[in-house]
Amino acid sequence: AMGGEKCAGSKYVGDKNVPSMPGIESMLDTEYIVPVSGDHETWVYTYASFDFCGDLQTFGSDVTGESTHPTVISISYGSQYIGMCPSESVTRFAADIEKMAGLGITVMISSGDDGSGHVSRQGVNPGKLSPSYPASIPHAIAVG
Numbered sequence: 308a309m310g311g312e313k314c315a316g317s318k319y320v321g322d323k324n325v326p327s328m329p330g331i332e333s334m335l336d337t338e339y340i341v342p343v344s345g346d347h348e349t350w351v352y353t354y355a356s357f358d359f360c361g362d363l364q365t366f367g368s369d370v371t372g373e374s375t376h377p378t379v380i381s382i383s384y385g386s387q388y389i390g391m392c393p394s395e396s397v398t399r400f401a402a403d404i405e406k407m408a409g410l411g412i413t414v415m416i417s418s419g420d421d422g423s424g425h426v427s428r429q430g431v432n433p434g435k436l437s438p439s440y441p442a443s444i445p446h447a448i449a450v451g
Contacts (some may be wrong), residue, residue, distance in 0.1 A: 321366075322356075364403075367400050367403025376407075376411075376412050382430050385441060388432065397441075417442060417451050418438075418442045
């Protein structure tokens with residue numbers, strides 16, 4: 308944690324975190340967000356399956372299925388690999404992001420670590436450039 312303090316969210320949704328194997332990306336997000344958020348409530352969504360496409364769908368259902376919602380969401384996951392997720396998963400998560408926007412939730416998504424996406428950690432897009440998914444979803448704000 309930053310400054311040696313323990314970082315914790317106000318509300319946890321999803322799977323119980325295993326302290327010996329924390330989700331590194333979500334822990335990094337938590338370590339950055341909690342200290343600067345002041346007294347604002349911080350929700351942490353975490354899933355143990357490490358199924359990128361399935362976890363996005365679970366997350367979308369969890370957020371849109373709640374009776375109360377966070378007002379801002381930060382997602383640091385993404386991929387520039389074309390076809391990383393099946394088209395039906397992409398369509399469904401895009402619909403969930405649109406629902407979130409309709410609920411007044413601002414969704415910011417990292418544009419990724421792989422630049423133009425010709426080569427990504429998940430593979431090569433021969434002769435093609437690709438925007439990051441899910442940052443390229445309409446109704447989300449791509450940051451990075």
